Amino acid sequence: MSDTDLARPADMSGGHRERVSKDSPARRRRLAVAVLALRRHLRSTPTATVPHEASRAQTARALGSQLGLSQSLTAAALGVLEQCGDLAFAGDAVVMVPPGKPHPDDLAVTILIEETALAYLPGQVLPHGLIALDAGVESPQVRRAARPLIWSGLLRYRLRGPHGPGLYLRERPASRHAPVSEEIRCTR
Incomplete structure (x- = not known):
């Protein structure tokens, strides 16, 4: 293959990201960005609709596809936001909890x-x-x-x-x- 071959990825990774540990700085940065993106998305659409009676995995998949994030990263971001009290799962919707209101x-x-x-x-x-x-x-x-x-x-x-x-x-x-x-x- 020549250096100008467009079919060959420049980083030799085959176009795939390497797996990183859960505690790595790169993973934490990606999670922080995903949390911010998900929080912004959910605040702009107060009741983000997901498939009817969706499991958390299906919710993560649906929201991840809307935001261009992986399912696992979206699931982790949903977990962070729920643990913080910023969102709640209500039936088939993910609902943002307004500031000052209880989860x-x-x-x-x-x-x-x-x-x-x-x-x-x-x-x-x-x-x-x-x-x-x-x-x-x-x-x-x-x-x-x-x-x-x-x-x-x-x-x-x-x-x-x-x-x-x-x-x-x-x-x-x-x-x-x-x-x-x-x-x-x-x-x-």
């Missing part, structure tokens, strides 16, 4: 966090591990369930708090604080 799977945990917060003084850390144990969920779900309470101004995440990183009651409630549980209870 549909976290309503009871959000109410439990708010009720637990009433037993603590301002500035104290909330025992999210105990809340997780009491609610029967994992700690990441407690952090996700606390998002509307952080948004409302009741709680604050402090990386360097007096008791280490965690959720703390605000010393003074933020100006936008309103009882969240009434709003949450109305959405049930």
Whole structure:
């Protein structure tokens, strides 16, 4: 083959990307870009329709084809967005969760966090591990369930708090604080 042969890929890889480990910097960069692209796409189409009664794999395939991403990368990005509380699966649609609103799977945990917060003084850390144990969920779900309470101004995440990183009651409630549980209870 000559150097000018158009049928031969220039990088000798055959046109295929090499597999990279899940923890490699290249994989993390691709995932970050996929998360941003997926978040932008889902925000621009509030109810991104996927095949009726689609599994998560079919959802990842459908959204990946719309965005030009691989199914595995799209599935990983969907997982990141769901874990963060930015989206929820509702029947045959993927729905973005608006800022300040609880994830549909976290309503009871959000109410439990708010009720637990009433037993603590301002500035104290909330025992999210105990809340997780009491609610029967994992700690990441407690952090996700606390998002509307952080948004409302009741709680604050402090990386360097007096008791280490965690959720703390605000010393003074933020100006936008309103009882969240009434709003949450109305959405049930």
